[in-house]
Every structure is written in C-alpha cells, then in structure tokens.
Amino acid sequence: MSNTAPTRRIPTSQVLFGALVVLLGVLLLLDSTNVAPTRSLLTYAPSLFVLVGLWAFVQSGFRNVVGPAVLVVVAGAWQLVALGYATVSELVVYWPVLVIAFGLSVVLGQYRSRVATTDDSHDSLFAAFGGVERRNTSKTFVGADLTAVFGGAELDLRDAELTDRPARVNVLALFGGAEVVVPRDWNVKMDVLPILAGASDDRPRRESEHDEIDLVVTGFTAFGGVSVTD
Incomplete structure (x- = not known):
C-alpha cells in the first residue's frame, strides 16, 4: 500500500x-x-x-x-x-x-509563445482586462477552472487525454468570454447558466456519437459568453 x-x-x-x-x-x-x-x-x-x-x-x-x-x-x-x-x-x-x-x-x-503549454491534470486560467490562452497536454486530464472578467480565456484540450470520464471544466465569465477547444470526437455536455449571455457548443454535428460523456462544462456567465469548439 x-x-x-x-x-x-x-x-x-x-x-x-x-x-x-x-x-x-x-x-x-x-x-x-x-x-x-x-x-x-x-x-x-x-x-x-x-x-x-x-x-x-x-x-x-x-x-x-x-x-x-x-x-x-x-x-x-x-x-x-x-x-x-x-x-x-x-x-x-x-x-x-x-x-x-x-x-x-x-x-x-x-515576444513569448502565443499559447502557453501545460501538462497539469487540473488547470486554472484567470483573465481580467485582457486575455489568456493555454494548451493542456496532460495524459490524465481531469478538469479546469476558467475565470474571465472583462477579458477572455481559452483552453485548448485537443492534445489532452482522459482516464476518468467525465472531466469537468468550471467557467465564470463576467463581461468576458471563455472558449474550450476539444477533440472533435469528444461528447461534451453544456451545463452553463447564462444571464444576458450565451453558452453553446459550436462544433458541427456528427453522424455518429458515442453515449459516454467525455467532458462537462459547467458554470455561470453574465454579459459574456462560453463556447466549445474544435
């Protein structure tokens, strides 16, 4: 043990x-x-x-x-x-x-890489009056926290892998926007509460999709937006 x-x-x-x-x-x-x-x-x-x-x-x-x-x-x-x-x-x-x-x-x-890279299983992004972008390459990704206040936060998960499904991304966007980029074959569930804002999965529909949920995007947005893209 x-x-x-x-x-x-x-x-x-x-x-x-x-x-x-x-x-x-x-x-x-x-x-x-x-x-x-x-x-x-x-x-x-x-x-x-x-x-x-x-x-x-x-x-x-x-x-x-x-x-x-x-x-x-x-x-x-x-x-x-x-x-x-x-x-x-x-x-x-x-x-x-x-x-x-x-x-x-x-x-x-x-003068620095446009997108910072991390291999943490749990990520955290905070953007205020500006923008932050990050690419996660973890082989055991479990979740992330994204906060955007008068700014924008983007998390790229296309190189991340999951071991325990579903992973969870918790988002807080106030007068700002948050974007989660995922692999095309991931099944994503949106559970974001929008107040005078928008929350959507902007990926094109696929002919076939597996039933298991890979990622749950939760949180709250007001006067902003949360989107999932590929």
Missing part, C-alpha cells in the same frame, strides 16, 4: 474571487437589513479585489501579468478614493495607463 500523501490543490483565482464576492454580499446584507453595522468594513471592499489580482499573478506563475496588474491598479485606486486619500478627479487623469497596459499586452505577446 502506498504511503504517498495526496497532493493538496491550492485555491484557484476563481475560488478566491467567488469567496470574496460571497463575503462582500454578506456584508452588504448585514448592513442593508440593519443586523450589524458593516459600512466601515465595506470601505475596504476594493482591497479584496486587489487580493484577487495578486493571487492571479501567483496562480499563473507570473506568466499572466497585464490583466492582473490592471485589476490591482484599478481596485487600488478605488481603495484610495474610498479611504479619502485621493479623489476621482485626481485619479481619472491617469486613465491613459490602461491604454499603455493594453499596448504592453500586445507587445509582450509578440
């Missing part, structure tokens, strides 16, 4: 983002129902999104830089205004920084 301890998976950016949104909602509910005075705590809400951006740096191995950096800068500026250290009029003059960040994302894309 093997004594090897199971590998612990660190929380993904999607899990952290969801947990912080839940925390923010709880604080808002306590304040709006007069159960507890949480308005002073809500002043520090922007710092929660700074934390998400910093964690996205770590999760991507510092490969995804521009998107998380913009999130940190925007949330940080919001926090300065909330604490009274600056005013909106003082900070709005720096809006060209966002244009510079976009340009940097284009330039950096020319």
Whole structure:
C-alpha cells in the first residue's frame, strides 16, 4: 500500500474571487437589513479585489501579468478614493495607463509563445482586462477552472487525454468570454447558466456519437459568453 500523501490543490483565482464576492454580499446584507453595522468594513471592499489580482499573478506563475496588474491598479485606486486619500478627479487623469497596459499586452505577446503549454491534470486560467490562452497536454486530464472578467480565456484540450470520464471544466465569465477547444470526437455536455449571455457548443454535428460523456462544462456567465469548439 502506498504511503504517498495526496497532493493538496491550492485555491484557484476563481475560488478566491467567488469567496470574496460571497463575503462582500454578506456584508452588504448585514448592513442593508440593519443586523450589524458593516459600512466601515465595506470601505475596504476594493482591497479584496486587489487580493484577487495578486493571487492571479501567483496562480499563473507570473506568466499572466497585464490583466492582473490592471485589476490591482484599478481596485487600488478605488481603495484610495474610498479611504479619502485621493479623489476621482485626481485619479481619472491617469486613465491613459490602461491604454499603455493594453499596448504592453500586445507587445509582450509578440515576444513569448502565443499559447502557453501545460501538462497539469487540473488547470486554472484567470483573465481580467485582457486575455489568456493555454494548451493542456496532460495524459490524465481531469478538469479546469476558467475565470474571465472583462477579458477572455481559452483552453485548448485537443492534445489532452482522459482516464476518468467525465472531466469537468468550471467557467465564470463576467463581461468576458471563455472558449474550450476539444477533440472533435469528444461528447461534451453544456451545463452553463447564462444571464444576458450565451453558452453553446459550436462544433458541427456528427453522424455518429458515442453515449459516454467525455467532458462537462459547467458554470455561470453574465454579459459574456462560453463556447466549445474544435
């Protein structure tokens, strides 16, 4: 019997983002129902999104830089205004920084591989105010978490293989889009909740299809879209 301890998976950016949104909602509910005075705590809400951006740096191995950096800068500026250290009029003059960040994302894309490659059995992508693309080549792929907030995330699974079916890809797309590219013969089940958004399997129909489900795409999208292509 093997004594090897199971590998612990660190929380993904999607899990952290969801947990912080839940925390923010709880604080808002306590304040709006007069159960507890949480308005002073809500002043520090922007710092929660700074934390998400910093964690996205770590999760991507510092490969995804521009998107998380913009999130940190925007949330940080919001926090300065909330604490009274600056005013909106003082900070709005720096809006060209966002244009510079976009340009940097284009330039950096020319000096590194267009699509990062990983062989992890479980993948995690986070895109905010930008885009991220990744190709997974794992021989034991089990799932992934994709988060796109004002950005786009693409996961290419055409070189991945499955051992335990179905694999699961969990998607959160808010004002952004997520695309999952799969082998043509995979049977994919879409279980995404769209709110003023779209979720679809855009592959052409095939004459024959096996009954076993290879991949389940779950999650939520609002003002964005989730698609499966080949």
